Amino acid sequence: MLRGIDLACxxxxxxxxxxxxxxxxxxxxxxxRGANGAGKTSLLRLLAGLSVPAAGEVRWNGExxxxxxxxxxxxxxxxxxxxxxxxxLSALENIELAxxxxxxxxxxxDVIAALRRFxxxxxxxxxxxxxxAGQKRRVLLARLLTRKAKLWVLDEPFNALDAKAVDMLSALxxxxxxEGGMAVVTSHQAVPVAGGKAVDL
Amino acid sequence: MLAxxxxxxxxxxxxxxEVLTALLFFIIVASLFPLGIGPEPALLRKIAxxxxxxxxxxxxxLGLQRMFAADHADGTLEQMLLxxxxxxLLVAGKNLAHWLVCGLPLVLLAPLLGLQFDLDAQALGxxxxxxxxxxxxxxxxxxxxxxxxxxxxGGGVLLSLLVLPLYIPTLIFGAGAVQAHAAGQGAGGHLSLxxxxxxxxxxxxxxxxxxxxxxxxx
Numbered sequence: 087m088l089r090g091i092d093l094a095c096x097x098x099x100x101x102x103x104x105x106x107x108x109x110x111x112x113x114x115x116x117x118x119r120g121a122n123g124a125g126k127t128s129l130l131r132l133l134a135g136l137s138v139p140a141a142g143e144v145r146w147n148g149e150x151x152x153x154x155x156x157x158x159x160x161x162x163x164x165x166x167x168x169x170x171x172x173x174x175l176s177a178l179e180n181i182e183l184a185x186x187x188x189x190x191x192x193x194x195x196d197v198i199a200a201l202r203r204f205x206x207x208x209x210x211x212x213x214x215x216x217x218x219a220g221q222k223r224r225v226l227l228a229r230l231l232t233r234k235a236k237l238w239v240l241d242e243p244f245n246a247l248d249a250k251a252v253d254m255l256s257a258l259x260x261x262x263x264x265e266g267g268m269a270v271v272t273s274h275q276a277v278p279v280a281g282g283k284a285v286d287l
Numbered sequence: 288m289l290a291x292x293x294x295x296x297x298x299x300x301x302x303x304x305e306v307l308t309a310l311l312f313f314i315i316v317a318s319l320f321p322l323g324i325g326p327e328p329a330l331l332r333k334i335a336x337x338x339x340x341x342x343x344x345x346x347x348x349l350g351l352q353r354m355f356a357a358d359h360a361d362g363t364l365e366q367m368l369l370x371x372x373x374x375x376l377l378v379a380g381k382n383l384a385h386w387l388v389c390g391l392p393l394v395l396l397a398p399l400l401g402l403q404f405d406l407d408a409q410a411l412g413x414x415x416x417x418x419x420x421x422x423x424x425x426x427x428x429x430x431x432x433x434x435x436x437x438x439x440x441g442g443g444v445l446l447s448l449l450v451l452p453l454y455i456p457t458l459i460f461g462a463g464a465v466q467a468h469a470a471g472q473g474a475g476g477h478l479s480l481x482x483x484x485x486x487x488x489x490x491x492x493x494x495x496x497x498x499x500x501x502x503x504x505x
Binding site for chain 2: 134138169171173179187
């Protein structure tokens with residue numbers, strides 16, 4: 087389970103937030119809410135271990151994430167604003183290589199199935215450059231399916247998605263949480279998934 | 288680590304221009320000297336090692352900034368940091384890919400370009416061997432500089448100021464090997480020192496680069 091204890095974040099001279107406590111257990115998900123610039127992305131980067139909190143501690147299964155190291159990084163999938171998609175590579179290659187980078191290359195058949203599920207059939211082999219913004223986000227959602235992680239840390243995953251894709255992503259999160267997974271999601275809109283907690287910044 | 292090498296090579300094939308620019312730069316710079324100086328074989332033989340090595344240094348510099356910049360811009364670097372694989376290994380993979388794309392072609396072309404300077408077969412062999420040992424050092428040291436200047440505006444110039452002085456030992460021993468061979472002293476000593484530089488940088492550079500990347504991504 088994921089615990090954030092008395093987290094504080096300082097950007098430059100400016101304190102963004104302090105005293106944030108959060109807990110996500112198996113089968114739960116956390117909705118991080120706040121105005122623009124409130125520090126939602128900064129909080130997610132703290133949780134992912136990309137930056138170090140000014141005060142407080144993030145724990146995974148009772149262990150500080152720095153100590154949990156590779157075990158935590160294997161269990162966690164972080165999707166930020168930038169999707170780490172390479173324009174020159176196809177959707178298929180992008181997901182395969184991202185998986186290989188994580189040390190667990192997915193089977194091509196699984197990747198193609200995941201891409202089709204998100205309405206990208208026939209576009210698996212096109213360079214990502216020619217896809218629209220929403221289609222690029224869909225490629226990232228396919229990555230959620232192929233990478234087996236217990237904890238999803240998603241920064242504004244609903245951006246640029248159409249109504250149908252929003253429903254698909256909500257169903258995906260619900261399914262993941264239903265199977266005992268965990269998710270931390272920032273979003274300005276309501277997320278229709280049961281079992282959610284919320285933290286306001 | 289091999290996944291990173293595979294990925295970077297695939298990207299290099301898709302964006303051929305970047306690779307070819309550095310290579311053509313090397314060829315042109317190395318060819319301008321014989322054209323400018325004129326047909327004086329003795330003088331050309333004398334300046335050949337220095338000119339070819341300096342051209343190789345500058346050609347390597349051209350591609351350095353891009354080693355991490357694109358991955359930084361699209362978030363791949365964050366994903367690498369979050370990968371269960373140790374970052375130092377992934378960085379070593381990127382360095383290897385950079386050398387295969389930017390360094391190895393220089394090594395293979397050097398004997399051909401050396402002909403323009405009237406170098407004999409043995410001198411060409413020493414030059415190529417020196418470049419084979421030296422160009423990975425250039426990639427490895429350059430990667431520290433590329434990581435340190437990541438996200439800095441005008442980082443390209445800063446990178447040259449930072450990295451070129453660190454290239455001096457490699458330049459001295461690399462060019463020195465050919466000169467020592469020409470003077471009949473044997474190139475073994477210089478080549479051994481180049482080898483030592485290579486071992487040192489293979490061992491330490493990925494850690495230094497990793498530390499610099501962590502600072503840049505904080």
